[in-house]
Amino acid sequence: SLALAHGAHRLGKRTDPMMERWRNYGLGQFIHWGVYAIPGGQWNGASYGGAAEWIRSWKGMPKEAYDNLYKEFDPENYDPSALAKQAKEMGAKYMIITTKHHDGFCLWPSEYTDYDVTNTPYGKDIIGPLVEAYDAEGIDVYLYFSVMDWNHPGYRSVLATEEDRSAYESFKEFTRNQLLELLERYPTTKGLWFDGTWDEAWKEQAEFADNLATEMRKKIPGLIIGSRFRPDDYGNRHFDSNGDLMGDYEQGWERKLPETYEDTNGNDWDCVMTIPENQWGYHSDWRGHVKTSYELIEMLVKSVSLDGNFVLNFGPDAKGDIRMEEKKLATEIGQWMSKNKSAIYNCGHIDWEKQDWGYYTQNRVTGEVNMVVFNKPINSVLRIKTSSKISLQKIYDLNDATKIYDPEEISQDEYIIQLGDEELAEPKVIVIKYDHSK
Numbered sequence: 411s412l413a414l415a416h417g418a419h420r421l422g423k424r425t426d427p428m429m430e431r432w433r434n435y436g437l438g439q440f441i442h443w444g445v446y447a448i449p450g451g452q453w454n455g456a457s458y459g460g461a462a463e464w465i466r467s468w469k470g471m472p473k474e475a476y477d478n479l480y481k482e483f484d485p486e487n488y489d490p491s492a493l494a495k496q497a498k499e500m501g502a503k504y505m506i507i508t509t510k511h512h513d514g515f516c517l518w519p520s521e522y523t524d525y526d527v528t529n530t531p532y533g534k535d536i537i538g539p540l541v542e543a544y545d546a547e548g549i550d551v552y553l554y555f556s557v558m559d560w561n562h563p564g565y566r567s568v569l570a571t572e573e574d575r576s577a578y579e580s581f582k583e584f585t586r587n588q589l590l591e592l593l594e595r596y597p598t599t600k601g602l603w604f605d606g607t608w609d610e611a612w613k614e615q616a617e618f619a620d621n622l623a624t625e626m627r628k629k630i631p632g633l634i635i636g637s638r639f640r641p642d643d644y645g646n647r648h649f650d651s652n653g654d655l656m657g658d659y660e661q662g663w664e665r666k667l668p669e670t671y672e673d674t675n676g677n678d679w680d681c682v683m684t685i686p687e688n689q690w691g692y693h694s695d696w697r698g699h700v701k702t703s704y705e706l707i708e709m710l711v712k713s714v715s716l717d718g719n720f721v722l723n724f725g726p727d728a729k730g731d732i733r734m735e736e737k738k739l740a741t742e743i744g745q746w747m748s749k750n751k752s753a754i755y756n757c758g759h760i761d762w763e764k765q766d767w768g769y770y771t772q773n774r775v776t777g778e779v780n781m782v783v784f785n786k787p788i789n790s791v792l793r794i795k796t797s798s799k800i801s802l803q804k805i806y807d808l809n810d811a812t813k814i815y816d817p818e819e820i821s822q823d824e825y826i827i828q829l830g831d832e833e834l835a836e837p838k839v840i841v842i843k844y845d846h847s848k
């Protein structure tokens with residue numbers, strides 16, 4: 411393998427308590443909010459077909475007009491504790507908030523730029539009250555930070571000239587200053603979710619990024635940073651030039667999910683997911699498919715079954731309100747989670763054969779295996795094929811103690827249970843208790 415000064419500094423998963431806590435979250439909430447919520451994907455009567463938070467890059471959006479929108483930012487309905495309560499009811503264990511997206515607008519009062527909330531009609535810190543509200547609900551806070559910053563004069567996507575390089579040095583210093591400022595202001599932050607690190611200019615910054623990660627972890631020991639921050643000595647991201655994961659978890663699953671455990675390379679990972687096909691910031695005209703709560707619950711369960719976390723995105727509008735569709739989904743997911751959270755929290759992968767009826771999750775505390783059933787077979791029979799001999803103790807419906815299932819062993823380590831003629835009104839959790847000592 412290649413000798414790398416700035417590649418992966420650890421092989422395998424982090425095993426410390428902060429990372430164990432992260433690993434056991436299961437469900438998270440993403441919040442994308444900024445001045446892009448003001449146009450909400452529309453400008454001059456035309457609708458932007460891309461992701462609303464990218465509207466500044468649209469040819470139909472004059473840059474000058476966009477760069478003055480902050481003068482209208484005044485979210486009169488912004489209610490951090492209401493947001494935190496909604497997330498709590500949904501069952502989120504952590505929340506990731508956009509402190510600064512690609513447009514460079516800062517939702518906190520930054521010493522290092524005037525392009526922040528203090529220079530808007532709203533005039534106050536957005537991030538601080540949100541951190542306090544989520545901390546108060548016991549939901550861990552993570553900060554999203556876009557390295558790419560279309561507003562900063564020193565930002566470059568490519569370093570083609572000496573002028574580029576000297577300007578980029580000022581941009582690197584600015585980036586470092588803002589990150590240390592965020593950790594100073596919000597010391598309960600558990601981790602950072604980086605974005606906008608795909609530029610060639612950033613890919614040349616292996617040493618700078620490595621040193622900055624070290625410095626950030628000096629400020630907040632154990633800070634959790636995903637694979638989307640650092641480039642290695644050869645400009646590779648997520649995985650270094652030896653194929654080893656850089657960072658504490660893989661951030662490659664944006665709007666998509668791994669299919670098999672092998673796809674995860676046995677790493678920690680998160681999937682960040684939009685409710686419509688591809689809108690993170692508020693878009694007033696959602697087009698195409700809007701996911702149902704059952705679709706989202708299946709993605710959540712599939713993520714946990716493959717040792718990942720599922721982070722569902724919400725995009726508050728210009729006033730700070732959550733749209734009806736998002737509120738409804740948060741409620742529906744929360745209703746399912748309130749009855750089935752033991753199949754999500756503190757759960758992960760077990761290497762039993764995947765079946766068509768749904769997914770297994772194993773509770774890392776109790777060892778119990780959860781069968782999360784999404785598809786009832788036509789013959790009402792659920793097949794279980796374990797990966798080694800187990801001594802079955804009890805198989806029962808998590809939400810109906812009277813429903814005990816009597817397994818029939820049909821071959822070595824292969825059982826069937828009869829679901830009976832009950833219809834599945836929602837994803838059903840069946841718990842398998844077995845004696846681990848035998």
Ligand SMILES: C[C@@H]1N[C@@H](C#Cc2ccccc2)[C@H](O)[C@@H]1O
Pocket residue numbers: 442461463464605664682690
């Ligand atoms: C978490 C998500 N990452 C951002 C992006 C992107 C992107 C940009 C170009 C091509 C593919 C993906 C989105 O704006 C959102 O913040």
